[in-house]
Amino acid sequence: MDSLASLHTEMRACRRCLEAGFDIAPGAVFSSGSVRRVMLIGQAPGVTEAQVKRPFNAGSGRRLFQWLGEAGWDEETFRAEQYMTAVTKCYPGKSANGKGDRVPSKTEQALCRPFLEREIALVNPRLIILVGGLAIKLVYPTTTRLEEVIGTAVYFPPESLTNPLNFDLATAVPLGSEQVGSFLEAGVGHGRFIVPLPHPSGASLWPNKPENRQRIARAVDILRGIREYLEV
Numbered sequence: 001m002d003s004l005a006s007l008h009t010e011m012r013a014c015r016r017c018l019e020a021g022f023d024i025a026p027g028a029v030f031s032s033g034s035v036r037r038v039m040l041i042g043q044a045p046g047v048t049e050a051q052v053k054r055p056f057n058a059g060s061g062r063r064l065f066q067w068l069g070e071a072g073w074d075e076e077t078f079r080a081e082q083y084m085t086a087v088t089k090c091y092p093g094k095s096a097n098g099k100g101d102r103v104p105s106k107t108e109q110a111l112c113r114p115f116l117e118r119e120i121a122l123v124n125p126r127l128i129i130l131v132g133g134l135a136i137k138l139v140y141p142t143t144t145r146l147e148e149v150i151g152t153a154v155y156f157p158p159e160s161l162t163n164p165l166n167f168d169l170a171t172a173v174p175l176g177s178e179q180v181g182s183f184l185e186a187g188v189g190h191g192r193f194i195v196p197l198p199h200p201s202g203a204s205l206w207p208n209k210p211e212n213r214q215r216i217a218r219a220v221d222i223l224r225g226i227r228e229y230l231e232v
């Protein structure tokens with residue numbers, strides 16, 4: 001029977017991308033808290049995250065935890081209690097143009113995907129926070145633009161989670177920020193909420209635009225409502 005402990009041992013020892021010829025820094029970065037009702041999925045660790053093995057450790061973490069703080073989560077409590085991982089778990093190195101880190105290739109994403117699927121199946125989170133375009137496209141169509149989804153959520157009802165890896169949006173309830181409050185007040189079962197956030201890296205200018213700040217504020221409102229509802 002699969003367990004988080006054995007999965008984490010395999011992830012730490014994994015060298016699949018190196019063996020496939022990708023110049024990554026091996027050593028999976030993730031953190032597994034004590035409660036694990038929320039799973040946060042980012043793109044891939046950065047260099048400082050890889051050095052200290054702590055997700056969102058550096059500048060992008062400051063911005064991310066500012067948003068989560070506005071939603072009511074204290075950073076240390078969130079880190080201690082919830083689960084943090086990424087689409088690919090090893091540092092992919094700098095991008096060819098030197099601006100920021102390399103986006104993991106489709107091949108690396110596919111190589112790492114079985115780990116992510118096992119994490120989701122084992123943790124079975126009530127809320128998944130998708131951070132950045134690569135993570136967002138785990139659930140949403142690959143053509144999705146941030147403007148279309150930041151400030152919204154979807155809810156997978158319990159009957160759609162008999163398979164915990166169900167990402168079929170046709171089986172989910174789409175929720176705008178103005179609908180989440182009444183939806184929660186009506187009472188929902190033990191399904192799963194998905195809330196997207198933009199990548200919090202300082203290299204991304206998207207969050208700085210006024211109209212996008214409003215989208216992020218709506219996402220924060222949604223997260224606050226779900227956090228209070230789930231008591232996490």
Ligand code: SF4
Nearest residue numbers: 014016017089090112
């Ligand atoms: S990114 Fe994932 S698949 Fe690639 S070496 Fe790291 S843990 Fe293994």
